[in-house]
Amino acid sequence: MHIAKLAAFFLLLFHTLIPAQNLQLYVVVSIFLTLIMIYSGGMPSTALFFKNIPMFFFAAVFFVFMFFPGMTLSADKFLTLFKIILIFNISLAASSWLGRGGFLFCLKFISVQRLKLFLLLLSRSLASFERNVRAAAVGVQLRIELTGKQKLLVPKYYVRNLIMKELYSFQHSQAALASRLYDHNVTIYARNGFAVKDLLSVCVMASAAFADIFIQTANIKI
Amino acid sequence: MDALVIKNLSYSYLDGKIALSNVNLTIQEGHRVALIGENGSGKSTLLLHINGLLDGQGFIEVMGIRRAKKNIKAIRHSIGCLFNPVEYQFIMPDLAHDIMISLPEHLSDKEKYNAALQWLKKFNLEQYATSSPLELSSGEMKKAALAGILAREPAFLLLDEPLNNLDRASAFEILKLLSLMTQTMLIATHRCIVAEKLATHVAVMKNGSITGYYNVKKALSLKEVKELLI
Ligand SMILES: Nc1ncnc2c1ncn2[C@@H]1O[C@H](COP(=O)(O)OP(=O)(O)OP(=O)(O)O)[C@@H](O)[C@H]1O
Ligand SMILES: [Mg+2]
Numbered sequence: 001m002h003i004a005k006l007a008a009f010f011l012l013l014f015h016t017l018i019p020a021q022n023l024q025l026y027v028v029v030s031i032f033l034t035l036i037m038i039y040s041g042g043m044p045s046t047a048l049f050f051k052n053i054p055m056f057f058f059a060a061v062f063f064v065f066m067f068f069p070g071m072t073l074s075a076d077k078f079l080t081l082f083k084i085i086l087i088f089n090i091s092l093a094a095s096s097w098l099g100r101g102g103f104l105f106c107l108k109f110i111s112v113q114r115l116k117l118f119l120l121l122l123s124r125s126l127a128s129f130e131r132n133v134r135a136a137a138v139g140v141q142l143r144i145e146l147t148g149k150q151k152l153l154v155p156k157y158y159v160r161n162l163i164m165k166e167l168y169s170f171q172h173s174q175a176a177l178a179s180r181l182y183d184h185n186v187t188i189y190a191r192n193g194f195a196v197k198d199l200l201s202v203c204v205m206a207s208a209a210f211a212d213i214f215i216q217t218a219n220i221k222i
Numbered sequence: 223m224d225a226l227v228i229k230n231l232s233y234s235y236l237d238g239k240i241a242l243s244n245v246n247l248t249i250q251e252g253h254r255v256a257l258i259g260e261n262g263s264g265k266s267t268l269l270l271h272i273n274g275l276l277d278g279q280g281f282i283e284v285m286g287i288r289r290a291k292k293n294i295k296a297i298r299h300s301i302g303c304l305f306n307p308v309e310y311q312f313i314m315p316d317l318a319h320d321i322m323i324s325l326p327e328h329l330s331d332k333e334k335y336n337a338a339l340q341w342l343k344k345f346n347l348e349q350y351a352t353s354s355p356l357e358l359s360s361g362e363m364k365k366a367a368l369a370g371i372l373a374r375e376p377a378f379l380l381l382d383e384p385l386n387n388l389d390r391a392s393a394f395e396i397l398k399l400l401s402l403m404t405q406t407m408l409i410a411t412h413r414c415i416v417a418e419k420l421a422t423h424v425a426v427m428k429n430g431s432i433t434g435y436y437n438v439k440k441a442l443s444l445k446e447v448k449e450l451l452i
């Protein structure tokens with residue numbers, strides 16, 4: 001099942017990367033498939049929102065530059081923005097869709113220990129960063145009553161603290177690696193789960209993505 | 223044999239703060255030593271030195287192995303260390319796999335997985351085998367980390383505040399589990415119960431040095447020791 005899911009995921013990624021001939025169809029299919037992945041992965045919409053915060057910043061910066069004097073507005077640029085946001089969300093959705101089992105399953109095929117460890121630590125720090133962001137949001141609400149302008153204080157102090165904390169945590173992770181993994185290899189026993197829901201979503205995703213890739217590249221007019 | 227010998231160990235952090243000054247400590251094999259002292263007295267810093275994660279000036283010998291760059295693996299092999307911010311101790315994305323990295327290399331993946339489940343069972347955590355360590359409560363996290371360390375069966379245990387965040391029942395369970403083991407232990411703690419139920423000796427730390435080392439019976443009769451414990 002993990003292999004089928006991975007294949008569907010890559011097909012979807014490939015779909016977002018192809019040049020779109022029929023724009024409406026392309027956009028609809030991409031969003032539709034991403035939504036399937038998000039909802040069958042069981043990611044709550046609040047989590048989705050929080051994880052998308054960096055993308056809001058990114059889009060904001062993008063718009064600032066778009067409306068710079070001398071810049072030309074074009075549909076192409078919006079399409080690129082759309083693709084970037086889409087790919088981000090596909091990767092996000094894939095992480096919960098593939099799940100921890102899927103992640104471990106992928107790691108199994110990596111034979112370079114260092115790369116394995118790097119991926120493990122990366123996923124770990126992303127998870128703990130997200131956890132800390134949520135904790136900080138609660139902490140801020142408890143400690144100060146936010147009214148209008150005061151909201152600006154939050155990024156000023158808490159974001160800095162948060163980043164410092166993450167940097168500091170690398171030191172701890174390093175200590176953990178040194179003291180727990182001094183000469184051992186990471187071994188993985190990936191369980192291969194099977195669910196009808198997964199099979200259905202894989203089939204829908206793979207066939208829709210495949211069909212759209214075919215339509216887009218063959219430039220069939222509908 | 224002495225499990226741990228430390229002579230004239232001094233260390234200051236990069237910002238110049240002197241954390242250890244002239245520490246001398248000898249622990250015999252099989253002894254369980256409670257390391258007590260005020261906040262900031264240098265307990266955690268000392269544990270990090272024994273594990274070879276910090277490198278202050280001085281002499282350290284663990285299980286007969288002298289501290290030196292080429293010996294660091296051998297030293298770490300004999301030590302299991304429970305750090306204080308425990309959430310950073312986890313390496314793998316789920317609990318079962320996190321314990322698997324501590325199991326002997328010669329086992330097959332499946333055997334390791336089953337052995338890991340056994341360890342989780344011992345700590346009443348079997349329902350979390352496929353959960354992320356970061357999704358546990360702080361007490362469960364502590365137990366899971368401890369399981370990961372004990373699974374390697376190290377000869378020397380360094381435990382930094384092992385009972386923090388544990389509920390009463392879990393704390394007693396873990397004390398019982400630890401007290402049945404024969405390993406040498408150095409336990410940084412503020413808890414009276416650790417001294418009473420687990421320790422054989424008590425070492426007192428103050429301003430970065432060891433100021434006293436007593437057997438537990440003597441220690442519990444001293445005012446200076448009692449004042450440091452809750
Ligand atoms: N990473 C660091 N950088 C700079 N100074 C540090 C660092 N870690 C600890 N210190 C300082 O070193 C001293 C000893 O700290 P340590 O963590 O060893 O104390 P402790 O005895 O474990 O205290 P606690 O009972 O609160 O855990 C403290 O004064 C602390 O401020
Ligand atoms: Mg400490």
